[in-house]
Amino acid sequence: MIEIENLHKQFGHHRVLRGINLTIAQGQFLTLFGPNGAGKTTLLKIIATLSRPTRGCVRLNGYELRSDWTEARRAIGMVSHQSLLYPDLTLYENLRFFAQLYALPDPDNRIRHLLDEVGLAHRAHDAVRTFSRGMIQRATIARALLHDPLILLLDEPFTGLDEGAAERFGALLAETARRGRTIIMTTHNLEQGLALGDHIAILAGGKIVHNAPREAHTMDEWRTLYRRYVGGAHA
Ligand SMILES: Nc1ncnc2c1ncn2[C@@H]1O[C@H](COP(=O)(O)OP(=O)(O)OP(=O)(O)O)[C@@H](O)[C@H]1O
Numbered sequence: 137m138i139e140i141e142n143l144h145k146q147f148g149h150h151r152v153l154r155g156i157n158l159t160i161a162q163g164q165f166l167t168l169f170g171p172n173g174a175g176k177t178t179l180l181k182i183i184a185t186l187s188r189p190t191r192g193c194v195r196l197n198g199y200e201l202r203s204d205w206t207e208a209r210r211a212i213g214m215v216s217h218q219s220l221l222y223p224d225l226t227l228y229e230n231l232r233f234f235a236q237l238y239a240l241p242d243p244d245n246r247i248r249h250l251l252d253e254v255g256l257a258h259r260a261h262d263a264v265r266t267f268s269r270g271m272i273q274r275a276t277i278a279r280a281l282l283h284d285p286l287i288l289l290l291d292e293p294f295t296g297l298d299e300g301a302a303e304r305f306g307a308l309l310a311e312t313a314r315r316g317r318t319i320i321m322t323t324h325n326l327e328q329g330l331a332l333g334d335h336i337a338i339l340a341g342g343k344i345v346h347n348a349p350r351e352a353h354t355m356d357e358w359r360t361l362y363r364r365y366v367g368g369a370h371a
Pocket of ligand 1: 147152170171172173174175176177178179
């Protein structure tokens with residue numbers, strides 16, 4: 137369970153998060169919507185212990201997260217705008233390196249399985265710097281899932297994926313959620329966010345302005361809420 141209590145984050149005088157309260161139960165798939173600059177990435181980075189809050193706290197299964205808490209890093213997998221991959225190493229070498237960090241018992245099997253899942257087995261021995269944007273995104277997904285983390289933090293994870301890859305990744309996420317993993321995903325795609333998330337939260341003006349199980353509203357009601365808080369004619 138992730139408990140976020142009265143979380144504030146300020147950059148200089150800019151107050152980005154202004155008192156976030158949110159509880160995410162184990163096995164919950166939370167989709168987080170919000171306009172550009174609302175603070176979604178900032179919130180995910182704090183949960184991932186990559187950034188410190190100005191005030192407030194995040195607890196993971198009752199324990200407060202601290203940036204030096206290696207257990208938290210082990211429990212968390214994150215797909216963000218930074219791939220965290222070493223460009224001069226091959227994809228296989230990268231994954232082998234991360235597998236070593238996590239002391240995975242059977243790394244080769246796990247790496248093979250994930251490369252198949254993301255459709256990159258044929259490029260395993262090419263340097264990551266030779267990859268296209270979509271391929272880097274697929275590789276980032278494989279890196280984040282490698283240690284089968286209890287918590288997955290996904291910051292616009294579908295960015296750059298072609299239709300086939302997006303479909304496979306959606307299925308992989310649904311399967312991961314069914315296995316009791318907790319997922320928080322940000323997206324600007326209303327349909328995709330509603331299709332995957334069983335809970336939906338909207339971050340705007342530095343606060344969670346709406347948080348409900350997906351079934352609490354009809355598709356039309358979600359569209360109205362999205363338009364009200366996030367905007368966008370496509371909604
Ligand atoms: N390291 C930083 N220093 C200063 N300001 C920052 C920093 N990181 C983020 N911000 C600011 O915090 C605000 C929230 O940014 P954040 O990336 O969290 O938004 P977001 O909701 O993820 O947006 P998007 O939908 O565009 O990805 C923005 O105004 C951004 O400029």
